[in-house]
Structure formats: C-alpha cells, structure tokens
C-alpha cells in the first residue's frame with residue numbers, strides 16, 4: 001500500500017493538490033457503491049473437498065422478478081454496482097426456479113435498470129461460462145469485463161481427484177476465448193494448495209497456469225480436510241510444512257503475475273467507481289471495471305461517482321491513476 005510519504009516522493013506534482021485538500025479539511029466519505037445480490041443457492045457438483053453438496057444439494061434460482069425488484073431497491077439506496085453471487089451461479093435458470101431467464105438473460109434485464117451502472121458476476125465455474133455470457137460481457141456497457149473463475153488446481157490429475165469437471169487445457173482455452181472476445185478481460189480466481197496427491201510436478205502445473213493467465217487477483221487457500229468429504233480420507237495427504245512452503249512460492253508468483261496484468265493497462269483510461277479516501281496515502285481510491293484497485297488525486301466529493309482515470313503507474317504498492325473526467329452513465 002502507498003503511504004502519503006511514498007506518493008509525495010514519487011509523484012511530487014501532486015504535493016500542492018494533496019496539501020490543499022488537507023487544508024480544506026474535507027472529511028473522507030464512504031458512499032454506498034457496490035452491493036452484493038445473491039441469486040442462486042445449492043450445488044450438486046460434488047467436488048471431493050467441499051461440504052456444500054452435503055448440506056445444500058438442491059439448486060434454487062431466485063425468481064427473476066424478485067431479483068429485479070431487489071436490484072431496483074438497491075439502486076434507490078444509492079448503489080451503482082451490483083455483484084451477482086450464488087453457490088453455483090452459472091446454473092441460474094428456468095430449471096431451478098428463475099421463472100424464465102438464464103444468467104446471461106438476467107444480466108441483460110438488470111442492464112435495463114436506470115441508475116444501475118455496473119453489473120459484475122462474482123464467481124462462476126469454468127464449465128458454466130457460456131458463449132452467450134461472453135458475448136454479453138463483450139458488448140454490454142454495464143457488464144464489467146471481469147470474471148472470477150475458480151481454478152483450484154492447474155494440474156489435470158489433481159483436478160480429477162478433486163472431481164472438478166475440466167482439465168488444464170479446458171481452463172486455458174476458456175481464458176484464451178474470453179480474452180479474444182473481451183480484450184484484457186480481468187480474471188480472478190481461487191486456488192487450493194496441497195490437495196492430497198499434489199506432488200511438486202502437479203504444483204508446478206498450477207504455477208504454470210498462474211503465469212499464463214496473469215490473474216488480476218488470486219485467493220490462495222491451503223487445503224484442509226472437511227468432515228465427511230471424500231478427500232478427507234484420501235491417501236497422500238500433503239504435510240503442513242510442504243503446503244506452507246508452496247503457498248509462499250505461489251503467493252510470490254501470483255503477485256508478480258497480477259502486477260504484469262495491471263501493467264498491461266498502463267496508459268489506458270479505465271472507468272473507476274470511487275469508494276473513499278485512503279487514510280494511508282491521502283488519495284482517493286476506487287475499483288475499476290477490470291477490478292483494479294486504483295488510487296488517484298481527487299476530491300472526497302467524488303465518492304460514489306464513476307470517473308475516468310488514466311493508469312499512470314503500477315508497482316508492488318498498487319495502481320496509480322490520474323483523473324481524466326467524470327462518467328455520468330455507462331450508457332452515455
């Protein structure tokens with residue numbers, strides 16, 4: 001994270017502006033910006049490490065009329081972005097109670113709500129990313145060019161042991177297709193380290209995928225057995241010190257890869273939903289359509305607004321931008 005001292009040393013032209021804002025004594029404001037809206041529950045994929053199918057095996061989609069009603073209420077409360085969540089969100093559809101639309105169609109309906117500026121899909125299984133969803137994200141101005149697609153492992157053998165319904169080649173091909181249609185599409189992910197049977201070669205396959213994909217963010221977890229799951233009794237459990245050492249290595253690799261991804265945006269103008277002023281750096285901070293946390297010099301009164309920010313610096317401390325202008329609406 002950047003500190004004020006770091007900002008003043010590396011961006012001296014901001015000194016006057018930041019000091020003027022400090023003198024003006026504007027208090028940091030945190031406006032309502034992003035709301036999470038759950039639209040689906042239950043999962044029957046039966047990943048061998050997961051206990052959810054044991055407790056919530058029945059899949060249910062929230063009727064789309066209720067989703068739209070709730071979304072309108074959130075917009076009326078001041079939220080500009082809605083993050084759609086669910087246990088198996090890609091399964092959203094008429095077979096499980098949506099009342100008609102599948103996920104892509106629901107997003108299109110949400111896109112018609114005035115005042116709702118951004119729609120983000122929180123986490124979707126790789127096998128459930130449809131061509132229609134990709135097309136919608138590529139063409140709809142309110143859809144964020146960002147998907148969270150759990151990888152769990154980059155090794156085909158480990159994926160089989162996890163009972164995940166894809167292999168390394170499928171995952172990499174999906175990312176290739178996404179980025180061919182949606183330039184610089186941000187991909188975040190979940191990765192589990194130390195699943196039973198993960199040897200060094202298998203771990204290296206995960207590192208390979210992380211290097212290739214350049215996730216904008218990767219949530220890394222150490223495998224820990226869940227009661228009554230098939231993985232709990234698998235042989236070849238990985239010792240804790242090995243898991244810890246692999247976690248460390250993967251953290252290092254994924255941070256560097258995320259920085260390379262962010263660096264691809266240098267010089268581009270990104271749409272940022274402004275959240276608050278960083279207490280540490282004194283800069284305003286917000287989240288871009290591509291899920292970058294961006295800091296820039298600006299007035300606290302911008303909190304809650306969509307602004308255009310040019311990306312000017314990417315470093316281990318974060319992503320720095322300069323304000324280009326206000327965006328009034330995604331559809332303008």
Ligand code: SF4
Pocket residue numbers: 043044045046047050051052053087088125
């Ligand atoms: S990890 Fe996700 S997809 Fe797999 S069983 Fe659990 S909830 Fe379902």
